[in-house]
Amino acid sequence: MTRLPVTARYQVGRFEVTVISDGYIDFPFDWFTGVTPDQAKQATEAVHAAGKNGVRSGFSTWLINDGERYVLVDSGPAGTVSSTSGYLPETLAALGVKPADIDAVILTHAHIDHIGGMVAGNRNNFPNAEVYMDRRDIKTFTNTSIAARAPEITKSSFAATEQLVRLYPRMQPIDGERQIAPGLSVFDLSGHTPGHIGVRIEDGGESLNLVADMLFHPAAHPALPGFGIIFEMDKAAADATRARFFAKAAEEGALLAATHMPFPGVGRIVKDAGALEWQPADWTYGA
Numbered sequence: 001m002t003r004l005p006v007t008a009r010y011q012v013g014r015f016e017v018t019v020i021s022d023g024y025i026d027f028p029f030d031w032f033t034g035v036t037p038d039q040a041k042q043a044t045e046a047v048h049a050a051g052k053n054g055v056r057s058g059f060s061t062w063l064i065n066d067g068e069r070y071v072l073v074d075s076g077p078a079g080t081v082s083s084t085s086g087y088l089p090e091t092l093a094a095l096g097v098k099p100a101d102i103d104a105v106i107l108t109h110a111h112i113d114h115i116g117g118m119v120a121g122n123r124n125n126f127p128n129a130e131v132y133m134d135r136r137d138i139k140t141f142t143n144t145s146i147a148a149r150a151p152e153i154t155k156s157s158f159a160a161t162e163q164l165v166r167l168y169p170r171m172q173p174i175d176g177e178r179q180i181a182p183g184l185s186v187f188d189l190s191g192h193t194p195g196h197i198g199v200r201i202e203d204g205g206e207s208l209n210l211v212a213d214m215l216f217h218p219a220a221h222p223a224l225p226g227f228g229i230i231f232e233m234d235k236a237a238a239d240a241t242r243a244r245f246f247a248k249a250a251e252e253g254a255l256l257a258a259t260h261m262p263f264p265g266v267g268r269i270v271k272d273a274g275a276l277e278w279q280p281a282d283w284t285y286g287a
């Protein structure tokens with residue numbers, strides 16, 4: 001069966017934002033932290049979200065067009081952690097966008113499921129792009145002594161970051177909040193990784209926050225900030241950031257887009273009878 005490109009498009013002021021599905025994975029139940037594998041299984045079955053072998057989760061990347069430039073946020077796993085992934089190149093082609101047309105790539109963090117597409121085939125896949133990633137992730141994931149101590153499952157992220165730095169000499173390390181272009185800025189969400197960042201798109205009174213791995217799945221987040229994943233090297237920091245961020249996002253009613261939430265992963269954190277819940281955004285029929 002031919003796979004059709006999976007996309008959803010939103011207009012945020014003058015920005016056209018296309019959510020591109022790079023595919024999916026069934027995250028094994030024993031990859032989660034703060035819960036037992038049985039608890040993870042029960043939580044996902046309760047919302048009919050269990051895949052064959054785990055928690056079925058998507059990989060979204062985002063293509064932003066401000067009318068002049070194409071900015072890509074994250075690049076998918078490119079088939080690395082999941083054989084049902086790696087659809088970014090063919091989807092960009094279907095959208096009429098060549099790799100050389102991408103002017104900038106913002107990477108939310110150094111995990112392989114977000115940077116894999118940058119370095120797939122050990123090539124510079126976006127030859128004209130300025131690349132932005134938080135300096136703390138660049139430092140951590142190119143540090144050979146941290147790599148030597150890191151859990152086996154995270155080794156591919158270290159290897160891919162080393163490739164990224166080598167293949168993209170125009171990489172620009174980010175230190176904290178920064179405007180990348182008018183209406184496009186990054187903000188700190190460190191915890192999941194030391195340099196995990198979000199991207200804020202804002203224009204004409206509208207905004208959308210790309211928050212990457214702040215929420216994994218509605219079965220767990222935002223209700224359970226202690227529900228983590230084994231890729232997190234500092235679980236306490238990841239849990240604390242989630243707890244803080246979930247409360248703040250609910251208070252602000254901010255429109256969010258998260259990588260692994262069910263496609264297109266756009267919605268809000270709302271408070272219902274004191275408990276935090278994920279509320280998918282209604283389809284806008286726009287753009």
Ligand SMILES: [Zn+2]
Nearest residue numbers: 111113213259
């Ligand atoms: Zn991820």
